[in-house]
Amino acid sequence: MVTRASIGPLLNVLASGLLLISFAMLSRRRTQRLIILFAWQGAILFLSTCLVAYSSGLTELYYSAALTLILKVILLPWILHRLISKLGAQWDSETLVNIPTTMLVGLVLVIFAFGLTQPISTLATTITRHTLGMALAVILLAFLMMITRRKALTQVIGFLAMENGLFFAATSATYGMPMVIELGIALDLLVGVFILGIFFFQIREQFDSLDLHHLEALKED
Amino acid sequence: MNVHFLISGWPGHALPSLLLIIAAWVVIGLAGLLRPHSLRFVAHLLFPLGALGCLCVALLAGTFLVSGHEPEVLVLPLGLPDLPFHTRLDALSGFFLLLLGLAGAGISTFAAGYFRSGEGTAPALLGLQYHVFLASMAVVILADDAYLFMVAWETMALSSYFLVTSQHRIPDIRRAGFLYLIMAHVGAICILLSFGVMQGGSWQFTFDAMRGASLAPVWATTAIVLALLGFGAKAGLVPMHVWLPEAHPAAPSPVSAMMSGLMLKTAIYGMLRISFDLLHVRYWQWGVLMLALGLFSALFGAIFAAVQTDMKRLLAYSSIENVGLIFTGIGLAALFEASNMRLFAALALTAALVHALNHALFKSLLFLATGSVLHATKQRSLGKLGGLIRRMPWVATLALIGTLSIAGLPPLNGFVSEWLLLQSFLFTPQLPHAFINMLVPLGAAALALTAALAAYVMVKFYGVIFLGQPREASLVEAHDANWLERLGLGWLALGCVLIGILPQLALKAAGAVTGKLLSETISPGFSIWLIAPVTPEHASYSALIFLAGITAVIGIAFVLVRILAHGRIRRTAAWDCGYPWQTSRMQDTAEGFGQPIRHIFGTFFRMERHLPSPSDKSPHYRIHIEDKLWRAIYLPIGRGVQRLADVVSVLQGGRLSIYLLYSFLTLLGLLVFVL
Numbered sequence: 057m058v059t060r061a062s063i064g065p066l067l068n069v070l071a072s073g074l075l076l077i078s079f080a081m082l083s084r085r086r087t088q089r090l091i092i093l094f095a096w097q098g099a100i101l102f103l104s105t106c107l108v109a110y111s112s113g114l115t116e117l118y119y120s121a122a123l124t125l126i127l128k129v130i131l132l133p134w135i136l137h138r139l140i141s142k143l144g145a146q147w148d149s150e151t152l153v154n155i156p157t158t159m160l161v162g163l164v165l166v167i168f169a170f171g172l173t174q175p176i177s178t179l180a181t182t183i184t185r186h187t188l189g190m191a192l193a194v195i196l197l198a199f200l201m202m203i204t205r206r207k208a209l210t211q212v213i214g215f216l217a218m219e220n221g222l223f224f225a226a227t228s229a230t231y232g233m234p235m236v237i238e239l240g241i242a243l244d245l246l247v248g249v250f251i252l253g254i255f256f257f258q259i260r261e262q263f264d265s266l267d268l269h270h271l272e273a274l275k276e277d
Numbered sequence: 278m279n280v281h282f283l284i285s286g287w288p289g290h291a292l293p294s295l296l297l298i299i300a301a302w303v304v305i306g307l308a309g310l311l312r313p314h315s316l317r318f319v320a321h322l323l324f325p326l327g328a329l330g331c332l333c334v335a336l337l338a339g340t341f342l343v344s345g346h347e348p349e350v351l352v353l354p355l356g357l358p359d360l361p362f363h364t365r366l367d368a369l370s371g372f373f374l375l376l377l378g379l380a381g382a383g384i385s386t387f388a389a390g391y392f393r394s395g396e397g398t399a400p401a402l403l404g405l406q407y408h409v410f411l412a413s414m415a416v417v418i419l420a421d422d423a424y425l426f427m428v429a430w431e432t433m434a435l436s437s438y439f440l441v442t443s444q445h446r447i448p449d450i451r452r453a454g455f456l457y458l459i460m461a462h463v464g465a466i467c468i469l470l471s472f473g474v475m476q477g478g479s480w481q482f483t484f485d486a487m488r489g490a491s492l493a494p495v496w497a498t499t500a501i502v503l504a505l506l507g508f509g510a511k512a513g514l515v516p517m518h519v520w521l522p523e524a525h526p527a528a529p530s531p532v533s534a535m536m537s538g539l540m541l542k543t544a545i546y547g548m549l550r551i552s553f554d555l556l557h558v559r560y561w562q563w564g565v566l567m568l569a570l571g572l573f574s575a576l577f578g579a580i581f582a583a584v585q586t587d588m589k590r591l592l593a594y595s596s597i598e599n600v601g602l603i604f605t606g607i608g609l610a611a612l613f614e615a616s617n618m619r620l621f622a623a624l625a626l627t628a629a630l631v632h633a634l635n636h637a638l639f640k641s642l643l644f645l646a647t648g649s650v651l652h653a654t655k656q657r658s659l660g661k662l663g664g665l666i667r668r669m670p671w672v673a674t675l676a677l678i679g680t681l682s683i684a685g686l687p688p689l690n691g692f693v694s695e696w697l698l699l700q701s702f703l704f705t706p707q708l709p710h711a712f713i714n715m716l717v718p719l720g721a722a723a724l725a726l727t728a729a730l731a732a733y734v735m736v737k738f739y740g741v742i743f744l745g746q747p748r749e750a751s752l753v754e755a756h757d758a759n760w761l762e763r764l765g766l767g768w769l770a771l772g773c774v775l776i777g778i779l780p781q782l783a784l785k786a787a788g789a790v791t792g793k794l795l796s797e798t799i800s801p802g803f804s805i806w807l808i809a810p811v812t813p814e815h816a817s818y819s820a821l822i823f824l825a826g827i828t829a830v831i832g833i834a835f836v837l838v839r840i841l842a843h844g845r846i847r848r849t850a851a852w853d854c855g856y857p858w859q860t861s862r863m864q865d866t867a868e869g870f871g872q873p874i875r876h877i878f879g880t881f882f883r884m885e886r887h888l889p890s891p892s893d894k895s896p897h898y899r900i901h902i903e904d905k906l907w908r909a910i911y912l913p914i915g916r917g918v919q920r921l922a923d924v925v926s927v928l929q930g931g932r933l934s935i936y937l938l939y940s941f942l943t944l945l946g947l948l949v950f951v952l
Contacts, residue, residue, distance in 0.1 A: 168945070172948055172949070196941075196944075196945075199937070199941050199944070200941070202934075202937050203934045203937045203938050203941060204934070205934075206933075206934065211933070268932075268933045268934075269932070271931070271933060272930075272931040272932050273931070
C-alpha cells in the first residue's frame, strides 16, 4: 500500500509519463500506434486520478476515474480501432514538419508551459499543484500535433489527447471539475467521435482519401 | 369627492389600455396564421380589427392630451432578469400615439381592401408583419428605457424590412430592402451609442436616469450628434436619405404609407425625446445644426421630387422634403429655447409637431392613392398614366385633397403648419446671435422656395396622373378603388380637411406637448374663428373665414355665370392651331414638366442623357438622373469596406492546419496576457 507521503512523487512520475506519451505521439507516424498511445495516456490518467482521489478522500474523483477508464481506455480506442479497420486506414500518417523540428518546437512549448504555470503553482494548495505545468504542456503538445498532421483521423486523436490534458489540468489544479460537467464532457466526447466517424466516411466518399488537403479547395475566392 | 375621483381617475388608466391594444395587435397578427392563405379571413376581418385598435389608440391618446394629466409610468414584468421594461405615457408620446392612431386607422382600413392573394408573401404573413410593425412603433413611442426602446426599434426595422421585400422575387426589390436594412442598422448603432453616452457613467439605462445625468458639454454634444445621425438615417435626412427613394417604391402601397407616414415620425419622436426631454437643449449650436440639415433636406427633397418619373419615388423624395421641414422646425425651436425665448420656441415646436401630424395624414393618403392607381393600371411610371380622373373619380377626388394639402394651400392642413413655420422664422431677428441673425433670412427664403417647389411637384404629380388624356390604351380599363380603400382614403382626407378648417384641434394637442416640454404654449386663448400664434396684431389666420370666403366667391361666380351666361353657351371644336387632331402624345410629360427644374438646379444632379439625332427613324429620348451624394459618399464607403474585407480574407487560407495555428497562437497569446 502506498503511503500518503509517497503519493506526491508518484504523481509527478505519472505526469512525466503523460508528457512522454505526448512526445511519442508527436513522433509516431502510424495511426494504429497513435491509438494505442492514446489508450496508454488514458490509463495513466486513470491511475493518477485514483491516486488523487485516495489522497484527498473525495469519492467523486473515483467516479471520474472510472469514467476515464471506461471511456478513454476502453471505449474510444475500440471505436477508433474499428473505424480505421473499416476505413482500411492503417497506413502511415505523414507529418507536415519533419520530426526533429516538431520535437524542438514541443520542447519550447514545454518550457513555456512551465514558466507560465509557475505563479499558479505557488498559489494552489492541492497536492498535485506541481503537475499543472505538465498538464498545460500536454494540452499544447496535443494542439501542436493537430497542427502538424494532415489526416482527419489523427486530428481527432490530437483533439482527444488535448481533452486528456485538460482533464489532467482540472484534477491537478482543483481536484477535478463538478461531476455534472465531467459527465457532460464525456458525453460530448463520445458524440463527437461518432459524428467525426460519420464525417470520415463522407470525406472519403467525396475525395477518395482522408487527406485534409483536399478540403483546401473549399475556401471562398 | 368620490365622483370627482372617478371622473379624473379613468384617464389614469390610459397606459395599461394602450399596452393591451398593442398586445392585441400582436395577437391579431398571429391569428392570421390560423388560416394563412385565406384572404377573406386576414384582410376582411383582421385588418379592420387592427384599424379599430388604431382608433382606440387615437382616442386614448387624444383624451390623455386634452385632460392634461401627469405622465403615467408602468414597469412591465417582462424583459431580462433585473432589467424590466419601463413604459411611460406623457404628452410627447401621447401626441405621437395620436398621430399613429389617426393615420394608422386609415391605412389599416385601406390595407383591408388592398392586399390581393397571390402577390408576393402570403396574406397571413403580411398581416403578421404589418401588425408587429404597428405594435413595435407604438412601443417605441411608449418606451421609457433605452433597452426597451432599442428592442422595439429593431423589431420595427426588421418587420418593415420584411414588408418592403414582400415581393422578394424581384431582384431590384431585394436590393432596395438590403439597402434599407443596412441604413436601419447603421442608424440603430448610432442611437445605441448615443444612449451609451447619455447614461453618463451611471450605467442606468432608464430615461429617468438619463434626464438626471449631468453630462460634460462635449459628451452632451456627442450624444446629440449621434442621435441626429441615427434618427436622421431613419427619418431620411440628407445625406442619410439614400434608402428612402429605393425602399418606398419597392414596398406595397399601404406599407409605403406606414413607413412614410408613421415610421419616419418615430424618428422625429426619438429626436425630440432626446434633444428636448433627455438632454434639455443646452446649446444654440445644436439648433443651428438641425436647422441647417433640415433646410438642406427640404430643398434637396423638393428638387429631386420635381424630376422624378416614378410616382412613388416622387412621393418618397417629397417625404425627404417634409422631414426636412419638420427638422427645420425642431432646429428653430432648439435655437429659441437655448436663447431663452420660450414662447417662440413653443411656436416653432408647434409648427414641427403639427407638420408631422399633417404629413402623416396627407402623405399616407397620397401613397395609398398611388396604390389604387397601381392596382388599377399596373403602372408606376408617370409616363404611362394620365386622364384617370374620369376612370377613378373617387381616388382622384380624395387624392386632390391630399395634393392640395401637401402643396400648402389654404384652407387645408398643410398651409397651417407651413404658415406657423414661416411665422416662427419671422421672430428670429430677435435672437441674440449676430451671425445667425444674418443667415436666418436665407433660411426663410429657402423655406419659401421649398414650399413653392413642393406645390410645383404636386401639380406635376396630380396633373400627369389624373388629368389630360390617357397615355396608354390599357388605361381605359382602369377601375375605381373598392369601398374599403375608399373608406381608408376618405378617413385620411377628412383628417386633412378637419385640421385645415379647425387648426385649433391640432394646436391644442401640440400645445399640450410644448406645455410640458417647454412650459409654454402658444396663444392659449384662441377662438374657434382665429388662430394667432403670438398676438393677433402680429399675425393671425382664420381658416373658417377663409373657407367661407372661398365658398362665397365660388358660389357667387357660379350663380353669376348661370344668370349672365345661361343659354348662351355654344359647344364647338376649339381652334386647333392648324393641327387637325390631338393625341395623348402632345401633352406635357413628367420629364417635360421637370425639365426647367433640372436645368436650374443642374448642379444637384448627375445626369446621363441620350438625345436622338434628327434623322432617327424611331427616336428614343432617355435620361438617367442620379443622386450625386451616392457617388460622393456611399460608393467610396462601399469600396473601403470591400478593400478591408479583401485584406481580412487573406486569413482564409483554406488549410485546416493554418486555422488550427490561428487558434493555437491566440491561445498562447491569451495565456501570456492573462498571467
